[in-house]
Amino acid sequence: MASTESPVAEPYLTELDTGVHAFIQPDGGWCLNNAGFVTDGDATLVVDTAATDRRARLLRRRIAESGAPTPRTVVNTHHHGDHTYGNGVFAPEATIIGHAACRRELLAAGHQLHLVWPHVEYGDIRLTAPTVTFTDELTLHIGDIEVRLIHPGIAHTPGDTIVWLPQQRIVFTGDLVFHGGTPFVFMGSLTGSLRALEVLRGLDAVTVVPGHGPVAGPEVYDDIERYLRFVDGLAREGRAADRTPLEVAREADLGPFAALAESERLVANLHRAYAELAGAEPGAPLDPLAGFGDMAAMNGGVLMACHA
Secondary structure (H helix, E strand, O other), X not given: OOOOOOOOOOOEEEEEEOOEEEEEOOOOOOXXXXXXXXXXXXXXXXXXXXXXXXXXXXXXXXXXXXXXXOOOEEEOOOOOHHHHOOHHHHOOOOEEEEEHHHHHXXXXXXXXXXXXXXXXXXXXXXXXXXXXXXXXXXEEEEOOEEEXXXXXXXXXXXXXXXXXXXXXXXXXXXXEEEOOEXXXXXXXXXXXXXXXXXXXXXXXXXXEEEEEOOOEOOOHHHHHHHHHHHHHHHHHHHHHOOOOHHHHHHHOOOHHHOOOEOOOHHHHHHHHHHHHHOOOOOOOOOOHHHHHHHHHHHOOOOOOOOOO
């Protein structure tokens, strides 16, 4: 049967400053992440890759077409497959760098996207974990361009990395920020995500490259905070009334958040909020079948679509 879904727009490059580009993948939904690269003309650093071999090779081609030299460094903002599956397209020429927990979680998760969306044409995905890791901060230099890698604590995942260019006042947030999409903290921490927003605010960036969605300014942090506090309030009320996350999510009035894509993530976020209210540590593993099963239930009984 032919698909009735609208074709997904092709990724595009946008120049943010001299030598700094974002690789934006519309519409930013499931599996359509953003990436980017930094170059001084002699060296190139890539921020994240993509969910499929085709999209990762397109990113590599766009970098080459820009005139930048072959990347020798890739930084992963976290372990999820849409940000790391394409690492093998750049290795072994490029060294892969990430937080220590990013490496650990990537190796433990394996072909994670294949488990959720087995019918996607991923291509030849060679899982390639970071071989250089850090725990708190690491500073890299691409010529005269300073690139600071900052771990904000457990937030979207246990191994998040903020990529901060202080001279250009540009920040690549990974999935600490979804612009136009529903935040997702099932594998990380709701309270930690709120703390990560304060870390981001403290950088005083002018340009924000979110993990998903179009490039924004720092005002996008306020939208994320409002949503996370909305989830926290629902969780406190629902848990006090002895209602399940799915019951709460189904009856919730999304109000100003109704326009956010992937609204089914609310129930997974509630699972995390409930766990933290019960005393679970940030990042403590939750039952993926419960979280993803409830998201499918919120999505009319079918699994969410991967658009890659």
